Amino acid sequence: LLLDEPLGALDLKLRRQMQDELKAIQKRVGTAFVHVTHDQEEAMALADHCVVMNDGRIEDEGAPERVYARPKTRFSATFMGESTILAGKAGETQDGRVEVATRLGPISLPGTAPAGAAVALAIRPEHLILAGAKGDVALGTAKVSDVVFQGSFKRVLATSAQDPTLQFIAKAPAPATVQAGDTVAVSCNAQDIILLAD
Missing domain, CATH: 2.40.50.140 (Nucleic acid-binding proteins)
Incomplete structure (x- = not known):
């Protein structure tokens, strides 16, 4: 299931509720979700596998915890949270x-x-x-x-x-x-x- 910025227009509280709902749906139906977002917190909250792209190129990929804690590139380090x-x-x-x-x-x-x-x-x-x-x-x-x-x-x-x-x-x-x-x-x-x- 491709989800392209599905939570972008929601306020913070509703966005967090919908993140929980999307995770529950994904676990229940067992379908792979490809979730596209520019919200780094949303990506880390929802992803099992995170891919950071820059100009159509993959800059970094892996578990959200690893991509945040040990980014591979400068772009990934600054995109996935502040540094x-x-x-x-x-x-x-x-x-x-x-x-x-x-x-x-x-x-x-x-x-x-x-x-x-x-x-x-x-x-x-x-x-x-x-x-x-x-x-x-x-x-x-x-x-x-x-x-x-x-x-x-x-x-x-x-x-x-x-x-x-x-x-x-x-x-x-x-x-x-x-x-x-x-x-x-x-x-x-x-x-x-x-x-x-x-």
Whole structure:
């Protein structure tokens, strides 16, 4: 059954109810559904197998959890949810770890890349740590430009003090006291950084 943007015109609450209904129908009838959507949350909620296309080409495919957590391309990383993208240059790979030179300093993370290759590091908003606890990769400080309350979390935009062209997108817990104008330390854990060819 081909479903082409079937929930596009619905409000959020009804869309979520219809997602549950479509999943129930698919399980009941056992027919394969090809569901076309530009809504990434909808795709991840409904899909057993997710395919990300760009200009008629398959960029990435697999289980929704893998496509979100470990996208294969930069396009897939930015299309399937938000990411902070940090450009870098790969150094030597030793013991399954590569050191990447970035404008924020060297970052060592699990993975491999050809020495000298241009790479991109993608960090999902839920993996950025603002103030408080610290991850094992320090990303400097940033000035908070906007905080949007979204119910279960706050979406925080902050500009790096070390690289003014870099904007961090973070999810802070709903009770967090962060506000526009604050300067915060930013960090993350190395295993949460996605290494991509640039």
